[in-house]
Amino acid sequence: MKKDKLKTGYQGVPGSFSEQALSEYFNIKTEEYHFPDFEDVLIHLQNGNIQYGILPIENSSTGGISETYNLLRKYDCSIIGERCLKIEHHLLGIRGSCVKDIKQVYSHPQGYEQSEVFFRNHPNINFLPYKNTAESAQYIRKLNDKTIGAIASRKAAELYDLDILAEDINFNRKNITRFVIIGKEQKVSKSCNKVSIVITVSHTPGALYKAMGFFEENHLNLTKIESRPLIDEPWHYYFYLDFEGNLRDPIVISALENVKSISSYFKILGNYPCHNLMVKDGGQNE
Amino acid sequence: MKKDKLKTGYQGVPGSFSEQALSEYFNIKTEEYHFPDFEDVLIHLQNGNIQYGILPIENSSTGGISETYNLLRKYDCSIIGERCLKIEHHLLGIRGSCVKDIKQVYSHPQGYEQSEVFFRNHPNINFLPYKNTAESAQYIRKLNDKTIGAIASRKAAELYDLDILAEDINFNRKNITRFVIIGKEQKVSKSCNKVSIVITVSHTPGALYKAMGFFEENHLNLTKIESRPLIDEPWHYYFYLDFEGNLRDPIVISALENVKSISSYFKILGNYPCHNLMVKDGGQNE
Structure with missing residues (x-):
């Protein structure tokens, strides 16, 4: 029996960096759909029109991409992988x-x-x-x-x-965009070594510090912290945290339970294998 | 003797939110110059063509404005004030x-x-x-x-x-942009109750947590943390921290000395009076 091709989606048109990251990630020919807006990718994922979507989340020169952070929080989906791509403009x-x-x-x-x-x-x-x-x-x-x-x-x-x-007019020779691959459900396997969560903490001074302490005392390495504004409460923030770990590890489970207990909002965005791209000036090696 | 008017600068054209925030901040008529790019404001400040400039730094719906964060680090200047403005599109x-x-x-x-x-x-x-x-x-x-x-x-x-x-097509009724007013030199007065710094910490796990601990143990309230990428080192970050305090306070001086001692990069961006804008749905009150 012939297996149906995977249905995947990205924002933009053919020739975009999203399309390139998508095809590098899957490494097999998928049935690719492209949409005008980032949110369309999540809508079509939710409706079952595609099985996986890809969105850029961060560029190493210019920082986090707000819209993607907001959509990951808003939609019922899970990060199942990531892909770094060297960007040459x-x-x-x-x-x-x-x-x-x-x-x-x-x-x-x-x-x-x-x-x-x-x-x-x-x-x-x-x-x-x-x-x-x-x-x-x-x-x-x-x-x-x-x-x-x-x-x-x-x-x-x-x-x-x-x-x-x-050629190569980007000022930063190490210009990398990181993309996240998004599926409907979380699938934790042994190879998953990076966890992404989003939390809000109470307005009391030191609340974020306390949350970070649960990782620190369990020797879980926080690799990234990104703040995004809470729409209804100016100058209060969602904190997006990435750390090294696997969701089946009892230490990770216990640390997350502690973090959850002091968070006013808590969501696990995914557990997936980290992708590292080592970039030398002018070259690209994995 | 007639005093010369203050020379001020912003990015954009008349009718922009930057111009509005600038005139609200100074509350007197200044000699306003406007420039095509954010960086022009810093260049003209450096050259002495203007005494003060204004740049948007953060929007309560969409987050921090990368370019401003980068310019504040790059140029020899100081945040001397801030102004929040309700944005209605x-x-x-x-x-x-x-x-x-x-x-x-x-x-x-x-x-x-x-x-x-x-x-x-x-x-x-x-x-x-x-x-x-x-x-x-x-x-x-x-x-x-x-x-x-x-x-x-x-x-x-x-x-x-x-x-x-x-009218009012922005989805968030509490849509506020915070602007920073920038001068050439730091002037610390009694009314300055907010400090902004930018640091990088070593790559060892927990280094940021340790830096935050110096504020925590001195009961200095961290109000904001924002990460921006280091251009030459993908996935390492500058951390922009805001906290409540005055640079003449010995506790603040000692905490900053400790933070500096574990930072690979450290810069005080300014000490200035915090501006709070309380926004109700449909209204605006200070």
């Missing part, structure tokens, strides 16, 4: 154009922010934000104007038949 | 247009993100990002097209002679 133009022709450049604001040094040195290029990098490439191809460029990937240049006018 | 169009005419809307991505519920309910309106909210208002006025709208403030509608097609 190029300045693209229509065939026959060159850097000095470009007066306007479209891209996602993150593409521009990550290439700010290049644009500081090219002050005549005016930036106009666009939905995402690959779509900006698609868009300038349609405009077909020598004075208009896009910041996007090599794959986007190939897909939309554009020239690369300037 | 409106859907603007050219005179005579109405909501159902609008097919495309320009704004800063934050304006769109903060109004996402409205646009979920108006799926025919396509979002195109723009540099900032006030500039998007200025831009659609130039386009003079009934199908094109902007998300911006009431003041922008007045300045650029646009109609308000839908």
Whole structure:
């Protein structure tokens, strides 16, 4: 019997970094769907139209991606894996154009922010934000104007038949985006060595410190803390914590019970194998 | 002798929330300069072209503004004050247009993100990002097209002679942006009750917890922790900490000395009077 292909989803258009991270993660051909908004990925996952979705969660140059943090909290889903991808931005133009022709450049604001040094040195290029990098490439191809460029990937240049006018314009050679792979249910296996949770603590001074103490005293290594605002209470925060551990380990179970007992909100976002990408200047090795 | 007016600067164009926060903070008429980029504010401050600048640092719905955090670390400057401003977004169009005419809307991505519920309910309106909210208002006025709208403030509608097609479209009634006022030098007075610092700690597990312990044991209330990535070391972070205190207080001095002793990077960003804005649904009271 022929097995049905996995159905997967990402935000953006073909040629996007999300699509690339998705295909690297699964390493087999999946039936890929793409959607205009981040939230669509979660909606289609919830409705069963796809089995897995992928969302970017953090860039090593510009930080956490708020929308993804909010959606992971809001939807009933679980992080089942992560994938780090080296991001290389190029300045693209229509065939026959060159850097000095470009007066306007479209891209996602993150593409521009990550290439700010290049644009500081090219002050005549005016930036106009666009939905995402690959779509900006698609868009300038349609405009077909020598004075208009896009910041996007090599794959986007190939897909939309554009020239690369300037290579690797991101200022940070170690520019990595981390993506999370999201499924409907949590599946804990032996290889899961990273746990992500989100909590809120009471407004009493030191409450976060106390929560962190439960990890500390159990020698559980907190690898990440990210604060996101509580919508209804200005200047109070959700804390997203990542730590090394497996949800079947009694020490982890006990630490989380303690954290939960002093949290006003508590959610386990997932337990999954950590993905490390070692990046050298100009190269990429795993 | 007539005193020269203070020279102040902000990013954006007249009608922006930065301009509004600036004029509310100083409460006297200053000589205002506006610049295309956030970094320009710091450059002109450094060059002595302005005495004070203002930058948005955090929104209560969408979180910290990365670029400001990075610039405060990079430039030799000091936070001398803060101002919270209630943000109300409106859907603007050219005179005579109405909501159902609008097919495309320009704004800063934050304006769109903060109004996402409205646009979920108006799926025919396509979002195109723009540099900032006030500039998007200025831009659609130039386009003079009934199908094109902007998300911006009431003041922008007045300045650029646009109609308000839908009022208060931000989903969060308590939508506040906090701005920091930046000067060249630190001035500590008695009224300064909030300290902002940025540190990096060693990669050993528990190092951040240890740093936080110095505040805890001195009963200094940490009000905020924000992590921003270290550019050259993926997944290591700068921690921006705010706490209640005055830099002349011996307890504060001693706690900071301890924190500094275990930090690989340490910078005091400023000591200034905290600004609290109590916002009720639909109203604003200080």
